[in-house]
Amino acid sequence: MNKFFWIAAGASLGIGAYILLNGSNEYTYNTGSNAAEDAANDLTSGARRFSRKASNWGTGQRVSGTANQVSGRFKEGVGNLAGNDDLAAEGVGNQIAGTAKDAVGKAAHAVSDAVDNITR
Numbered sequence: 008m009n010k011f012f013w014i015a016a017g018a019s020l021g022i023g024a025y026i027l028l029n030g031s032n033e034y035t036y037n038t039g040s041n042a043a044e045d046a047a048n049d050l051t052s053g054a055r056r057f058s059r060k061a062s063n064w065g066t067g068q069r070v071s072g073t074a075n076q077v078s079g080r081f082k083e084g085v086g087n088l089a090g091n092d093d094l095a096a097e098g099v100g101n102q103i104a105g106t107a108k109d110a111v112g113k114a115a116h117a118v119s120d121a122v123d124n125i126t127r
Contacts, residue, residue: 051126058122065115068108075105 079101086095 054122054126058119058126061115061122062119065112065119067112068115069112072105072108072110072112075101075108077105079103079105 079098081098082101083095083098086092086098
């Protein structure tokens with residue numbers, strides 16, 4: 008009887024050591040549903056797509072705004088040289104529109120940067 012006890016104790020220690028040393032180090036928790044995690048991943052990837060689109064759109068607005076400002080300055084200069092007040096006024100209007108588009112582009116970039124900082 009005494010031998011059986013020591014054999015069982017040795018086998019138990021051996022099995023316990025095997026499980027302890029070779030067991031998985033990763034603890035997984037089965038919640039039964041990954042819906043919340045999937046929704047969070049979808050939200051993050053959607054926010055990143057939005058950020059990219061907003062940045063690209065903002066860049067386009069800034070380029071367009073700068074082009075309007077340059078063409079407006081040109082029209083204003085030509086209108087002043089030619090004495091054409093309508094052309095000079097149109098040039099000033101283009102400059103104002105260009106400044107507004109540039110500001111909108113900067114705002115889109117700011118939104119894109121904010122979304123990037125949130126989703127990191």
